[in-house]
Amino acid sequence: MLDISQGARRVKQASDKPPRPSDAVTGVEFTSFVDVLRHRAVEQPNDWAYIFLPDRGGERLTLTFAQLHARACAVAQTLVVRGQRGDRAVLLFPPGLDFIVAFFGCLLTGTIAVPIMVPRRDSSRDASAAILADCTPRFAMTRRDFVTNARPDVAERFRDDALDWLFVDALPAGLGEPECTLPFPMPGDVAFLQYTSGSTSAPKGVIVSHGNLVNNSEMIRIAFGNTRNSTHVSWVPLYHDMGLILNVLQSLYLGTLCVLMAPVRFLQRPLSWLRAIHDYRAEVAGGPNFAFDLCARRHRAEEMGEIDLSCWRVAFNGAEPVRANTIERFAETFAPYGFNPKSTHPAYGMAEATLMISGGQRGAGPVLRRVSRDALQRHQVIAPLRAEDSQILVGCGRQLCGERVAVVEPESRRRLPPGLIGEIWVAGPNVAQGYWCNSSATESVFRGQVAGGGTERWLRTGDLGFLDEGGELFITGRIKDVIVIRGMNHYPQDIEETVQDCDPALRRHGGAAFGVLDRNDEEQLVVVQEVERTYRQRIAESEMVHSVREAIARDHDIAAQEIILIRPGTLPKTTSGKIQRHLARQMFLAGTLAVAE
Amino acid sequence: MRPESPSEAAIRDWCVGYLARTLDLPEEQIRPDVKFGRLGLDSANSVYLIVELEEWLGLELAPDLLFEHPTILDLARYLAGRAAGETGVG
Numbered sequence: 001m002l003d004i005s006q007g008a009r010r011v012k013q014a015s016d017k018p019p020r021p022s023d024a025v026t027g028v029e030f031t032s033f034v035d036v037l038r039h040r041a042v043e044q045p046n047d048w049a050y051i052f053l054p055d056r057g058g059e060r061l062t063l064t065f066a067q068l069h070a071r072a073c074a075v076a077q078t079l080v081v082r083g084q085r086g087d088r089a090v091l092l093f094p095p096g097l098d099f100i101v102a103f104f105g106c107l108l109t110g111t112i113a114v115p116i117m118v119p120r121r122d123s124s125r126d127a128s129a130a131i132l133a134d135c136t137p138r139f140a141m142t143r144r145d146f147v148t149n150a151r152p153d154v155a156e157r158f159r160d161d162a163l164d165w166l167f168v169d170a171l172p173a174g175l176g177e178p179e180c181t182l183p184f185p186m187p188g189d190v191a192f193l194q195y196t197s198g199s200t201s202a203p204k205g206v207i208v209s210h211g212n213l214v215n216n217s218e219m220i221r222i223a224f225g226n227t228r229n230s231t232h233v234s235w236v237p238l239y240h241d242m243g244l245i246l247n248v249l250q251s252l253y254l255g256t257l258c259v260l261m262a263p264v265r266f267l268q269r270p271l272s273w274l275r276a277i278h279d280y281r282a283e284v285a286g287g288p289n290f291a292f293d294l295c296a297r298r299h300r301a302e303e304m305g306e307i308d309l310s311c312w313r314v315a316f317n318g319a320e321p322v323r324a325n326t327i328e329r330f331a332e333t334f335a336p337y338g339f340n341p342k343s344t345h346p347a348y349g350m351a352e353a354t355l356m357i358s359g360g361q362r363g364a365g366p367v368l369r370r371v372s373r374d375a376l377q378r379h380q381v382i383a384p385l386r387a388e389d390s391q392i393l394v395g396c397g398r399q400l401c402g403e404r405v406a407v408v409e410p411e412s413r414r415r416l417p418p419g420l421i422g423e424i425w426v427a428g429p430n431v432a433q434g435y436w437c438n439s440s441a442t443e444s445v446f447r448g449q450v451a452g453g454g455t456e457r458w459l460r461t462g463d464l465g466f467l468d469e470g471g472e473l474f475i476t477g478r479i480k481d482v483i484v485i486r487g488m489n490h491y492p493q494d495i496e497e498t499v500q501d502c503d504p505a506l507r508r509h510g511g512a513a514f515g516v517l518d519r520n521d522e523e524q525l526v527v528v529q530e531v532e533r534t535y536r537q538r539i540a541e542s543e544m545v546h547s548v549r550e551a552i553a554r555d556h557d558i559a560a561q562e563i564i565l566i567r568p569g570t571l572p573k574t575t576s577g578k579i580q581r582h583l584a585r586q587m588f589l590a591g592t593l594a595v596a597e
Numbered sequence: 598m599r600p601e602s603p604s605e606a607a608i609r610d611w612c613v614g615y616l617a618r619t620l621d622l623p624e625e626q627i628r629p630d631v632k633f634g635r636l637g638l639d640s641a642n643s644v645y646l647i648v649e650l651e652e653w654l655g656l657e658l659a660p661d662l663l664f665e666h667p668t669i670l671d672l673a674r675y676l677a678g679r680a681a682g683e684t685g686v687g
Contacts, residue, residue, distance in 0.1 A: 264640075264660050267641055268644050550637055553634060557641075558639050562621075
C-alpha cells in the first residue's frame with residue numbers, strides 16, 4: 001500500500017533562480033537544441049543516441065549522435081536549397097527514427113517543424129487538413145516507402161496542397177553541415193509548432209521557441225534528477241509532445257540513450273515496454289495513466305521471466321488525470337519484479353507550457369490526499385465525512401525551477417490561497433509564445449493578468465486545481481471543454497458535428513459530447529443528441545446509433561461508451577443558445593435526460 | 598498443445614461475447630456480418646481484440662488483421678483456418 005498523507009509534505013521550494021540550460025557534465029551552456037546536437041556530435045560521436053525496437057521479425061534501427069547530426073545535415077542541405085528560413089514543414093512519419101532526423105534538419109535551418117499524426121486510412125474528418133490550412137507548409141517530410149507503398153492514400157489526401165515532398169530516407173549521406181551559413185537560432189526564434197490544442201476545424205498551433213525547449217528540458221532534468229546515465233525507453237508517439245520533449249529531446253539534452261518502440265507494439269504487448277526497460281537498464285520511462293493500467297491488466301507472471309525493474313527510477317505519469325488506484329495497482333503488481341513504488345512520478349503539463357508544468361522529485365514518490373468526493377463536486381477541498389464519501393487525489397508535483405504556478409479565481413482573477421480550488425495559471429521560461437496566426441486566442445490564453453499583480457502575463461491552463469501548504473499541485477477538473485482519452489485531447493464540438501452529420505434526424509446544435517469516468521476511473525465518451533420527432537421509429541433508432549458509433553470511431557478513433565437520443569428541445573442551453581455540456585453531463589449522471597421513446 | 602482447435606462457430610461466438618462486453622452492448626446488437634467499424638470499435642480496442650485472440654488461439658496475428666477481415670464472419674473463417682492449420686497433427 002502507498003502512504004496517504006493527509007497534510008502537506010514539506011520539501012524545500014524549487015529555486016526562484018531561472019534555469020540555466022547547459023551540459024551537466026562539461027558545463028557548456030545551450031542556447032538551443034542546435035547547440036545540443038552539435039555538442040553531442042562532437043563530445044560523444046559514437047555513443048548511441050536512439051535505438052528503435054522493431055515489431056516481430058523486423059530489424060533494430062540505431063543512430064549514434066554523429067550519425068544523427070550527419071543525417072540531419074543532409075536534410076538541412078536539401079532544405080536550404082529548396083526553401084527558406086521560416087518555412088513550415090509538416091512531419092508525417094511512421095514509427096521509427098526518421099522523424100528525429102527530419103526534426104533536427106528543420107532546427108538546423110530555421111525551418112519550422114510541424115509534427116502531425118498520420119491520418120487514419122478511412123477518416124474523413126481528421127485534423128490534418130485544417131492544420132495544413134492553418135500553418136501553410138512548404139514542405140511535407142516523410143519516408144519514401146511510406147507514401148509509395150504502405151500508405152499511398154496519405155499523398156493522395158494532400159494532393160491539392162502543393163506540398164514539396166521531402167523523403168528523408170532517400171537523401172545522400174551528409175558531408176557535414178551545408179556550405180552556406182546556417183542561421184544561429186536565438187532563444188526567441190520559433191523552433192516548432194505543436195498542434196494538440198483547438199478543435200479539428202479550428203486547430204491551434206502552439207509556438208514553441210528555442211528558448212522554451214532548452215529551458216523546459218533543464219527544468220525537467222532538475223525535477224527528474226536526470227543524468228547522462230538516465231537511459232529512456234518510450235513508446236509514446238513522437239507527434240505527441242510527451243513523446244518528443246520528454247523522451248527524444250530530454251535524452252539528447254542529457255547525452256544519453258533513448259530506446260523507442262511503436263505505439264501499436266506497446267498496445268499489443270505492454271510487457272515488451274517493461275522488457276525493454278529491463279534490457280537497457282532504463283531509468284526513465286512513462287506515459288499517460290492508461291499505460292500503467294494496461295500493464296497491470298496484461299501482466300502475466302509466466303511472461304515476465306527475468307524482468308528486473310529495479311533500474312527504473314522515474315516512472316512518469318502525465319497527459320491525462322493520474323488515478324490513485326492505477327498507481328497503486330501498478331506498484332503492487334510489479335513490486336515483485338523490483339519496481340520501487342517511490343519511482344512513481346506524477347506530472348502535469350501541456351503544450352502551451354512547452355511540455356511540463358509540475359512534477360515531483362526523483363524518488364520522493366507520489367503525494368496522495370484523501371478528500372470528500374461530495375465537496376469536490378462543489379469545488380471544495382475538505383476531509384471526507386464518511387468512508388463512502390472518500391476520494392483519493394494524486395498530487396502532480398510542484399512548480400519547476402524558475403517557474404511560478406498560481407491558483408486563480410477565474411472570474412475575479414484574484415490569487416487564491418492554498419487549499420482553495422481555482423484555475424491553474426503559469427508563468428516562466430517554459431510558457432510558449434502563443435498560437436500560430438491567432439492573436440485573439442493568444443491574448444485570452446497566454447496573456448492572463450492577476451488582479452493586483454501588476455503587468456505580468458500568465459498562461460491560463462483552463463484546468464482546475466489547488467495547491468497545498470507545501471506547494472503540491474492537485475488537478476481537480478477543467479473549465480475548458482475537452483475530453484481526454486488515452487492521453488489525447490478531443491474537442492466536444494468536433495464530435496457533436498460528426499454525430500449530426502450522420503442523419504438529418506439528428507438536430508444541428510442539438511448535441512453534447514462529454515467525458516464520464518467508467519468503473520475503472522477511466523474517461524469515456526458519452527454523447528447526448530436531440531432527435532427529431534418525425535423520424536423517431538424504434539428500428540431506425542438502433543441503426544442511427546450504429547451510424548453514430550461508426551462515425552465517431554472513424555473520425556475520432558474513440559469507442560463511444562453511450563449514445564443517448566433525447567427529445568428535441570430538451571438539451572440544456574443558456575438563454576443565448578450556448579450548449580451547457582456540464583449540465584447535460586449532470587443530467588446524464590442523474591438519469592434525468594428526456595430520453596426519446 | 599491444443600487437442601482440437603476451436604471451430605469457426607466457436608470463434609464467432611467468442612468474438613460476439615467479447616465485443617458485447619468491451620463495448621457494453623447487448624449481444625444481439627453485435628451482428629457477425631456487420632463491419633467492425635460499424636460497431637464503433639476504435640483502434641485501441643481493435644488491438645486488444647487481436648491480443649485476446651492471440652492468447653486464446655495461440656497464434657501470432659498481424660496488427661491490421663481487422664482491416665483484412667472486416668467482419669466477425671470473415672475473421673472467424675480466417676482464424677478457424679489458421680488454427681486448424683497450425684495446431685492440426687498431420
